[in-house]
Every structure is written in structure tokens, then in C-alpha cells.
Amino acid sequence: MSLTRRHALAAITSSLLAAQFDAPASAADALTLLNVSYDPTRELYRDINRAFAAAWKTKTGGTVTINQSHGGSGAQARAVLDGLQADVVTLALAADIDALAKRGLLAADWQSKLPNNSSPTTSTIVFLVRKGNPKAIKDWGDLLKPGVQVITPNPKTSGGARWNVLAGVTWARKQPGYTETSEADFLKKLFKQVPVLDSGARGATVSFAQRELGDVLIAWENEAWLAKDEFGADAFEIVVPSVSILAEPPVAVVEANVEKHGTRVVAQAYLDFLYTKQAQEIAAKRYFRPRDAEILAKNRDRFPDLPLSTIVDFGGWPAAQAKYFADGGLFDQVYVPSK
Amino acid sequence: MNHRATEEARWVRLTLIGTTLLLFFCFLLLPLLVVFGQAFSRGVDAAWESLQDPDALDAIRLTLIVAAISVPINSICGVAAAWCIARFRFPGRDLLVTFIELPFSVSPVISGLVWVLLFGANGWLGPFLDRHGVRIIFALPGLVLATMFVTLPFVARNLLPLMRSQGVSEEEAALTLGATGWQTFRLVTLPKIRWGLLYGVLLCNARAMGEFGAAAVVSGHVRGQTLTMPLQVEAMFNDYDWVGAFTMAGLLALLALVTLAVKLTLEWRMGLLGEALL
Numbered sequence: 001m002s003l004t005r006r007h008a009l010a011a012i013t014s015s016l017l018a019a020q021f022d023a024p025a026s027a028a029d030a031l032t033l034l035n036v037s038y039d040p041t042r043e044l045y046r047d048i049n050r051a052f053a054a055a056w057k058t059k060t061g062g063t064v065t066i067n068q069s070h071g072g073s074g075a076q077a078r079a080v081l082d083g084l085q086a087d088v089v090t091l092a093l094a095a096d097i098d099a100l101a102k103r104g105l106l107a108a109d110w111q112s113k114l115p116n117n118s119s120p121t122t123s124t125i126v127f128l129v130r131k132g133n134p135k136a137i138k139d140w141g142d143l144l145k146p147g148v149q150v151i152t153p154n155p156k157t158s159g160g161a162r163w164n165v166l167a168g169v170t171w172a173r174k175q176p177g178y179t180e181t182s183e184a185d186f187l188k189k190l191f192k193q194v195p196v197l198d199s200g201a202r203g204a205t206v207s208f209a210q211r212e213l214g215d216v217l218i219a220w221e222n223e224a225w226l227a228k229d230e231f232g233a234d235a236f237e238i239v240v241p242s243v244s245i246l247a248e249p250p251v252a253v254v255e256a257n258v259e260k261h262g263t264r265v266v267a268q269a270y271l272d273f274l275y276t277k278q279a280q281e282i283a284a285k286r287y288f289r290p291r292d293a294e295i296l297a298k299n300r301d302r303f304p305d306l307p308l309s310t311i312v313d314f315g316g317w318p319a320a321q322a323k324y325f326a327d328g329g330l331f332d333q334v335y336v337p338s339k
Numbered sequence: 340m341n342h343r344a345t346e347e348a349r350w351v352r353l354t355l356i357g358t359t360l361l362l363f364f365c366f367l368l369l370p371l372l373v374v375f376g377q378a379f380s381r382g383v384d385a386a387w388e389s390l391q392d393p394d395a396l397d398a399i400r401l402t403l404i405v406a407a408i409s410v411p412i413n414s415i416c417g418v419a420a421a422w423c424i425a426r427f428r429f430p431g432r433d434l435l436v437t438f439i440e441l442p443f444s445v446s447p448v449i450s451g452l453v454w455v456l457l458f459g460a461n462g463w464l465g466p467f468l469d470r471h472g473v474r475i476i477f478a479l480p481g482l483v484l485a486t487m488f489v490t491l492p493f494v495a496r497n498l499l500p501l502m503r504s505q506g507v508s509e510e511e512a513a514l515t516l517g518a519t520g521w522q523t524f525r526l527v528t529l530p531k532i533r534w535g536l537l538y539g540v541l542l543c544n545a546r547a548m549g550e551f552g553a554a555a556v557v558s559g560h561v562r563g564q565t566l567t568m569p570l571q572v573e574a575m576f577n578d579y580d581w582v583g584a585f586t587m588a589g590l591l592a593l594l595a596l597v598t599l600a601v602k603l604t605l606e607w608r609m610g611l612l613g614e615a616l617l
Contacts, residue, residue, distance in 0.1 A: 034561060042578055069560045070574075082468070083460030084477045085558040202577045232580045260472070 031064040031266050036086035037247070038073040038159055040200040040223045044286040045090070051282060052273045056266065061120040064266055072200035073159030080105065082256065087258050088269045090251040092159025092201075095119075095317040097252050119248035120274035121288035124308060125167035127239040128208065128217040128224040135215045135256045139241045140171035143190060143216060151214035153204040155325050159249075160201035162325055164218040167245040169324075170309040174243060188334035209236070220247070222287035225302065246308040352425075355564045377585035381564060389575075389583035390590070395488055397563040398571035398587070404479065405567060406547045410486040414540050417494025422528070425502035426510075442491050450488045451556025454481055476560030482567065485553035490543045497539035498532055505531055549591060560584070 001063065001135060037045060049066040056064045069076065069084065073092035077099050079087045091097055094111055101108050111118045129137050135148050143150050155161040172178065172186035192324050198204040202225055208217035209227050216239075217224070253269050260263040273279050280290035284299045296303060314320040324330045345555060378386045389395060423429075424436055424488035442450060443573070456462050458475040475481050490575075513523040527538075551569040558565045565592055568591055 033478055036587075040579070066563050067564055070562075070577075071560055079477065081460065082455055082462075082473075082476065083458075083465060084561075085474070206577065 011197065027075060031263060033064060033267055033270060034069065034085055034262060035066055035088050035090055035270075036076050036080055036084060037090040038076060038092040039200045040160070040205075040220055040226070041090065041249075042068070042070050043226065044222075044283060044288060047282045047286065048274065048279055051268055051278055055278070056269065057275060059269075064270075068126045073152075074156050074157050075199075085257055085261070086254050087261060087263050088251060088253055088271060090245075090249065093162060093317060094247050094248070094250050094311075095162075095321050096159060097250055098317065100252075100254065104256065107234045108251055110252045114251065114271060115252075115275060116291050117248055118250040118252060118290060120271075120279070121249065121283045122246045122291070123221050123249065123288055124306070124318055125164050125241075126219060126221045126224050126244065127241060127248065128219050128227060129207075129215065129239055131235055131237060133237055133239065137216050137239055138180050139166050140243075141175075143168075143193060144186075144217075148193055148216065149195050149214040150190065150216055150218060151196070151198075151204050152194055152218040153201055153207040154197035154199055156330055157199045157205075158201055159225070160220050161197075162206075162320075163220070163245055163247045163305060165324060165331065166309070166311070166320065167313060168218075169211075170245055170313070174279045184330055184334055187330060191331075191335050192259075209325045221289070222304070225287035226298050228262070235271060238306050240306055243309070248311070285331045287327045342414070364378060372589050374585055377581060378589040380585075381582050385582050386586040386589075388398075389580070389586045392583065394563045394566070395571060395575075395583065396589060398568050400570040401479075401482070401489055402548050405482050405486050406544055408483050409547050410544045413487055413490055413543055415496050415537070415600065416491070417539060417543075418532075418536065419499065420495045421498035421502055422524075423500060426507060433474050439495050440492050442489050447489055447550065447552030448556055451485045451553035454484050454557050467576055473479070476557050477561070477565060479565075481557035482554055482565065485557045486547045486550050489550050489553050490546045493543035493546065494539035497535050497542070500534040501532055502528075504513050523529060534605065537605060541602055545595055583588070 022124045035045060035049075037264050044236050045066075045068055047093060049068070052066065069079075072077070073096050076084075077089070077096035080089060080100055081103055089097055089100065091216065094117070097110060100106055101110055106260075107113075114120070127137060127143075129135070135142070135145070137143065137148065138166045142148065148258070152164050153161040155165050169183055172183050175182065196207060197262065198207055201220060204225050205218060205223055205289055206302055207218060209231050217227075219227070221238075224236075228236050228238065251274060253264070253267045253271060255264075258267045274283075275291070277292060277295065280292040280295045284302075287302065289303050290296050290299070311320060314323075322329065358529060390399075420435070420439060424432060455476055457464055459465050459482065460469060462476075475484070510523050511525050513527045514520075518526070548567075549569060550567075551573075553559060554567050554570055554574075558570055560569070560570065560574070561572065568587055572584050572587045572591070575587060
């Protein structure tokens with residue numbers, strides 16, 4: 001941090017054209033990592049970063065500072081493509097990291113480099129309703145009832161929103177007499193109930209919780225719990241639907257960037273750290289489902305067991321992306337802005 | 340109805356004054372009060388404490404640095420441009436006048452995107468800069484460039500009408516008496532335009548510190564590194580940190596109020612209220 005600051009000052013004094021130069025890789029005792037992440041992980045990585053810095057200090061004696069950038073998953077991937085110097089990316093879905101791989105920022109087989117599809121935690125999609133559940137929302141079918149307003153972000157820009165859509169489709173597929181058309185029909189009816197599409201998961205939560213829009217928020221499980229914590233446990237209730245989807249937010253080292261910064265070792269150690277007991281405990285505390293079976297079992301009361309589909313059921317992200325979210329895809333076909 | 344022809348009827352006056360006051364209250368005073376109300380909703384101590392947050396301090400520092408670079412450069416460029424346009428005739432002069440105002444009519448988001456397209460990793464100069472390890476976008480230079488683009492017109496636009504109306508006779512006299520160009524500028528022109536210049540600089544500074552759209556595009560949103568004050572407000576708001584967000588917003592509003600106070604004081608001291616400065 002002090003290195004960049006010093007360079008920042010150099011930029012002022014020398015001339016306008018003088019720019020921030022990369023911190024030289026030789027400064028091994030004071031490392032800086034940039035973790036470019038999606039919206040609802042701010043609190044998680046604030047804790048993880050503190051724990052990792054301490055662990056790194058014990059192990060190597062060196063100091064490491066981890067800087068964070070948060071935003072919609074798609075927008076963050078875009079920024080990294082445009083040159084944001086991420087050492088690691090921790091995004092909402094694999095498709096966004098695939099986009100980086102396509103431009104050669106990391107290897108195409110990045111997802112096989114870490115355990116569990118490179119997703120150290122999972123989450124699922126649940127409902128957040130107002131206290132007492134006045135609209136009696138129990139399952140996906142209840143979202144389609146007349147007079148129910150649903151808050152969910154825009155699947156074009158938000159990774160979380162794409163998980164929301166696929167979780168809903170999982171339910172639609174389990175209904176008797178399911179056909180391809182009933183899938184489109186479900187989405188059409190669902191988005192008819194959506195008064196506003198925020199660009200990111202956090203924006204949608206703020207719309208629901210702070211601006212008091214809508215009757216139900218479709219949200220990441222972690223985001224729903226956090227909102228409950230922030231706004232008081234008596235303001236909202238979490239409703240777990242009959243089925244949902246296993247969301248696997250993946251992590252990866254941005255190889256092209258760590259090569260330039262000379263931070264490959266510490267970046268790799270950072271991601272490995274996410275799989276340790278210590279980090280898994282932190283994740284569970286921040287309402288992300290840990291991969292560690294023991295820690296998951298210990299926290300069963302916050303992470304109820306429910307039937308979950310996976311992205312494989314949709315043929316993987318490239319197929320799901322093309323079918324549902326690409327320009328002209330199912331979402332474009334069924335979505336009619338309400339105003 | 341025996342009022343003079345130059346005077347409006349009483350009800351017209353009252354309606355106009357009433358409407359103005361209502362608008363003033365609803366659109367200026369009320370939002371300001373809400374900002375400060377939210378900032379102090381958990382007491383002055385909580386608000387003060389939120390400003391001690393390292394990220395908040397970094398945002399304030401970054402905003403001051405960005406303004407400290409872009410405002411002086413824009414002031415010098417603004418004076419030079421106004422001087423050129425007011426004093427010389429050259430082909431393309433009218434075009435230049437039009438183009439100086441371009442940043443006013445272009446959306447700030449575009450002003451930011453331009454730099455991403457130029458200097459981004461996939462931009463025209465991106466690969467070249469990357470090879471030499473130079474960072475412009477998602478770093479301080481990008482924020483400075485975006486801010487400069489947005490605030491470019493303020494100084495020149497304030498000086499142009501002033502310089503045009505003042506004419507060149509005094510400068511001509513100075514030159515005839517043997518002054519050099521620099522002496523003429525320093526001793527004759529600068530004193531003539533200083534209040535207009537100061538006003539332009541104040542406006543330029545206020546906008547530089549408050550710019551959101553252009554800064555958002557080139558920032559990269561790295562906490563404690565590339566978040567300026569307006570971006571920090573958004574980040575804190577999204578973190579459910581209402582007190583922090585509104586305290587920072589209040590600080591920005593305070594900067595605007597100080598700007599206004601400085602401007603009024605200057606005008607009052609010079610006895611120039613409303614004259615030549617508008």
C-alpha cells in the first residue's frame with residue numbers, strides 16, 4: 001500500500017503523464033494482493049483477509065495486504081478484462097471467470113486447479129419475506145400468486161440473479177406435466193411480478209430491506225441472513241423453498257497478472273487458505289455454506305438440507321448462459337419491463 | 340388596481356416568492372437536512388467515528404489529491420484558452436469555443452468510458468502501456484484524467500465573457516509602454532480577471548471533488564485505493580453503513596457550503612456583489 005502511495009505522489013510531482021508503475025516484485029517482505037470479488041462477499045473477505053494476513057505472517061514472517069474490490073460479478077469481470085490488476089478473482093459464477101480465460105488471462109482449465117470445482121464455499125437461493133410472512137410465501141409457486149411483488153436483480157448484470165432464475169426453473173421442472181414451454185411460462189409469470197430489476201444482488205437487498213419494495217426477495221442464502229442481522233431479526237423471515245440450486249461461487253488466480261506482479265506464491269496460498277478449517281469456520285459464520293463436512297454439520301441449523309440442482313443439470317454454464325441469459329435468450333423473450 | 344405598470348400585482352409577487360421559497364425548501368434545504376439528519380442519527384460520536392475509518396480517510400485523501408492535481412492544471416489551461424479565444428482571431432476559433440463546452444453536454448459516464456477505451460487493457464494504448472508497466476485506468480492518473488475532462492470548461496467559461504467585455508485597450512497600452520507579454524499578463528490582465536478566475540476555480544474544485552459518474556467508470560472500486568469520496572459514499576451505503584455513508588455525504592455537502600461561503604465573502608469584500616461575476 002505504501003509503495004503505491006509513494007508512486008501516486010511521484011505521479012503528482014513529476015507530471016500529469018507520469019503514472020503509477022507496478023510495485024517491483026522484489027519487495028518480498030511487503031506484498032499486496034488485489035482480490036476482485038462480487039457484491040455480497042464484503043463482510044466475508046474482510047474477516048478472511050485479516051486471518052490470512054496473520055497466518056502468512058506466522059508462516060513466512062512477511063506482511064501481506066489484501067485490497068478488495070466489490071461490484072456486480074459481470075461488471076467486475078469486465079473491469080479485470082479492461083486491466084484492473086486483480087491477482088485473484090472470487091466471483092459469483094464460473095461463466096464470468098471463463099470470460100477471463102477466453103482472453104488468456106488464465107488457463108482454460110482453471111476450474112480444475114482447486115478442489116470442489118474451485119469453489120471453497122457454496123450457497124443456495126432462498127426467500128426473504130417480511131415479518132409474519134403476510135403473503136404466506138412457502139415455495140416458488142407462491143411467488144406467482146396475484147398481488148405478490150418479487151424483488152430479484154437483473155440476470156443480465158448480476159451473477160446472483162442468474163442463480164435465482166435457475167433455482168426457480170429447477171422448481172418448474174419438477175412440476176407435473178412439465179414441458180419446455182412451461183419453463184418459459186414460469187419465467188414469464190415470475191418476472192411479471194418484479195417491479196424493479198437492480199443491477200446487483202446488494203442493490204436488490206437494499207431495495208427490499210431499506211426502500212421496503214416488494215413482498216419477497218429472492219436472494220443468496222448468505223445475503224438473506226446478513227440482511228436479517230443488519231435490519232434486526234424481527235424485521236424479516238427466511239423461507240427455504242422445497243427445491244433450490246447449489247450455487248458454487250468459484251475462485252481463481254489471474255495468472256497473467258500474478259506473473260507481472262510476482263505474487264503467484266502468495267496468491268495461490270491465499271486461495272488454498274480458503275479451504276482451511278479456519279477459513280471454513282469464518283465462511284460459516286458469514287453464512288456461506290462450508291465445503292468442510294464437519295463444519296457444515298455443526299452449522300446445520302443455519303444451513304438446512306434441501307434438494308438442490310446443480311449447474312450440471314443445466315448442461316454447464318456455457319449452455320445455461322446461451323439458453324437463458326444471452327441476447328435473445330429465454331430471459332429476453334419473456335421479460336417485459338413493467339413500466 | 341392602481342399599481343404602476345412596472346410593478347406586478349400583489350398576488351403575482353406573492354405567488355412567485357412563495358413558489359421560489361417552496362422549491363428552495365423542497366429541493367435544496369430538505370435533502371441537505373436529511374443528509375445531516377441521517378449522518379447524526381446515531382449521535383455525533385458515531386458520525387465522527389465513521390470518519391476515522393481507514394478507508395474513509397483514504398477516500399478523503401484521494402479526493403484531495405485528485406482535486407489538487409486537476410484543478411490547477413485546468414485553471415492554467417482555462418486561462419490560456421480564454422486568453423487565446425478572447426485576444427486572437429484564428430481559424431477554428433468558434434469551433435474551439437463550442438468544444439470547450441463539450442464536457443458539459445456529454446454524460447460523465449461517457450467521459451470515463453473514453454479513457455477506458457483509450458488506456459484500458461483492450462484499448463488503443465492499453466497493450467503498449469501494459470508492456471511498460473504503466474497504470475492509468477483503475478489508478479490515480481485515470482481518476483485525474485476523468486476529473487479533468489469533466490471540469491475542463493469551468494474556468495474558461497467564466498473568463499471568456501469577462502475578457503471579451505473588458506477589451507484589450509489596457510493591454511495595448513501596456514505593450515506600447517514597453518512591457519513584455521508576461522509583464523502585461525501578470526500586471527494588467529491577471530488583476531482584471533482575478534475574481535472571475537477565482538469563481539471559476541471554486542466551481543471547478545467543487546465539481547472535481549463531487550464527480551461520481553466518470554470516476555466510477557475508471558475507479559475499479561478498490562477499497563482504500565481508488566475510491567474517491569462520492570464512490571466511498573456508495574460503497575458505505577451498500578455495506579449497510581448508513582451513518583458512514585451519510586456522514587461522508589455530509590462532508591461533501593459541507594465542502595460545497597464552504598465553497599459558497601468563500602465566494603460570497605470574496606464578492607462582499609470587493610463590493611462586487613452580483614456584478615461582473617455572474
